[in-house]
Amino acid sequence: MDTSQSRENDIRRLQGPPRASALDELIADLRSPDPVVRDDLAYLTARRWIPALEPSELRYVGDRMAAHFASPAIQARTFAPLVLALIADRGEWKQEWWRAFADWFPAETDLRGHDPELGWLHAPAHGADLLAALSRHPQQDPYPLAELAVCRLLAATDHLFDAQEDDRLAFALAQILSHPGLTTAQSVQWLDPIAAAFRTGEPGPVPAWASNTMRTLRMLYILADRGFHGPGAGAPRTPTHRAMVLDAIAETLTIVAPYAG
Structure with missing residues (x-):
């Protein structure tokens, strides 16, 4: 994958299969063990793209992020609430996502803030960010x-x-x-x-x-x-x-x- 080229594409300009493929690539990068790919590139891209997504796309990304709470990879679990917070701020939220988050948040045992190889993990802080976003959601x-x-x-x-x-x-x-x-x-x-x-x-x-x-x-x-x-x-x-x-x-x-x- 040419990460730098991928990040040059703005989701607003993509239509059809290229747009769906770009979202799948982003979702994969949001669980990458490489902190440069995950944090410096993918998460910043999510912040830029999510405000431009259609409701069906928001739900698709949200479903995939909620599934990450059951991942064996700590970085996948801890970045899921950050992305779900962006989606909640767009107004989309599902009870299935809440149940996945509520099951994971108090049960997570890996509470490291920063790992020399994996970069920022920060489960309590990232979960707190989702709680804050949900406090602004009118249906929560x-x-x-x-x-x-x-x-x-x-x-x-x-x-x-x-x-x-x-x-x-x-x-x-x-x-x-x-x-x-x-x-x-x-x-x-x-x-x-x-x-x-x-x-x-x-x-x-x-x-x-x-x-x-x-x-x-x-x-x-x-x-x-x-x-x-x-x-x-x-x-x-x-x-x-x-x-x-x-x-x-x-x-x-x-x-x-x-x-x-």
Whole structure:
């Protein structure tokens, strides 16, 4: 495959079989173990092409990306949510894709940020990006998004976030919590499983999942308090029920930091 020549073609100019072939080539490259092909070329091409695709083409690419969640190749699994986020922002979304993502995200055990050979993998961060995109989708109930983020945080792991995955998850949660459809109860009850997990803590080293969760909540508190900028221009946004969210996060963190006022 002549990758450089392939990337010179704009999908808007392709019709018929060449267009379908170009999409299949792109899908294959999005699971390439070569980070130059996958990240520097294929993903950037997806960002450029997806806004120009027809709905049937978006669904075709989405189906293939959702299938990647079951791939034995880690890079295929972790780039699938990035592409699905682009498709969701176009307005296309299927419950089959949600089920595939929801099954994969908390179960993924390879949480490496960057690999010297494979490049960026970043499963927690890329999954967070899809959660954020879905929080903007008009047909998606926001509360299951927060629940899925919690499942990812509380999943057993020995991996300590080391590439700002906690920040990306916090940013996704901030966007979810700013959804106008969330009730006051939903804005805080997603924290209940975290509080319960924190209460099981024992003397000794802090488990990786607990440290990851604490740092995510600390960043979320800052974003909820100070506001954050979502996609596009505009004034900083805050959670729909900001005061309740801030109080609930602070109470949850006090379980592991009883010295806090």
